[in-house]
């Protein structure tokens with residue numbers, strides 16, 4: 001993570017010494033850098049300056065209300081996937097006309113609520129859902145603006161558990177079904193199909209696959225014109241990846257922006273993005289204390305007070321999140337070490353390291369790049385309360401969500 005630096009062997013985030021929090025706070029906790037989030041937003045907006053899209057933050061990546069309020073101040077909209085996320089976006093101040101609602105399993109209650117709120121677009125993912133939106137709209141005596149998510153049958157190079165654009169995935173509808181629906185639109189008198197959406201997956205580093213998507217969408221738009229159907233928006237989803245390993249290349253936002261800008265000039269439709277990870281991913285850490293150091297055969301297990309219940313990504317996706325000590329030692333472990341959590345699962349592991357800086361029980365480490373799909377994927381597994389969340393901004397620290405109380409879980 002670019003924002004972490006050692007000074008005199010102590011770890012700093014921005015200019016803030018991480019150790020200084022420990023006197024006041026019980027570990028483990030999440031810590032987000034608001035300055036980093038703002039920097040990410042600036043980078044995204046700069047790359048898209050030629051066509052000024054609506055950037056809807058994918059709330060599933062991080063649903064902290066204080067962060068969402070800040071994103072709203074930066075004029076971001078919201079991409080939601082449940083009535084809970086929709087209510088949260090509204091609570092954060094996001095205007096309904098900047099909210100898109102994705103997801104394959106929206107219930108009638110969720111659809112009714114979204115229609116009543118007048119959100120920008122319900123992005124339907126099946127013919128059945130389109131029919132349901134039409135029927136609910138009819139009952140409410142409304143015409144609802146909707147989007148349709150296509151499944152482009154394009155494989156993104158990413159973990160298969162977060163790839164969504166292949167025909168074997170449950171997401172969206174095929175292009176031929178999409179065109180059939182457009183041809184049959186007179187059967188759906190209470191909807192107006194004015195958006196096309198596509199999202200091929202998450203943690204994508206190569207822009208080539210997005211270029212493929214843009215070409216394909218252009219072809220679909222030609223077919224739509226032949227059918228005399230025009231749309232106002234193309235929603236290109238999210239998925240722009242971040243480096244998790246130190247030497248990973250960065251996502252080339254500049255070239256990506258140029259490619260989308262060309263598409264925009266040709267197609268003359270408004271562009272929407274649903275970006276999650278890129279905006280908050282590298283802004284968040286978990287600070288954790290070492291409870292025990294246990295040696296088994298030729299390996300040391302560094303047992304942390306945080307586990308897969310607080311940060312599930314390593315367990316679910318086998319992803320690497322670099323762990324950095326808050327205090328560097330000049331000595332090193334001679335044997336391999338493995339950081340693990342306290343949860344009763346062997347998948348509760350955060351990776352194996354060689355030649356790691358020497359550590360002692362009672363010392364602290366941080367797990368990096370946890371600002372997206374960290375807290376939102378966490379659970380109460382093993383009856384563990386969800387942990388506190390803090391934001392650092394201009395070197396000032398603020399609690400933005402309290403630790404749950406065990407009593408509240410019982």
Ligand SMILES: Cc1ncc(COP(=O)(O)O)c(C=O)c1O
Nearest residue numbers: 058102202238239274275276277
């Ligand atoms: C429909 C949709 N839009 C946007 C996103 C956000 O993706 P990311 O956080 O990779 O930008 C996701 C997550 O996979 C998604 O499913």
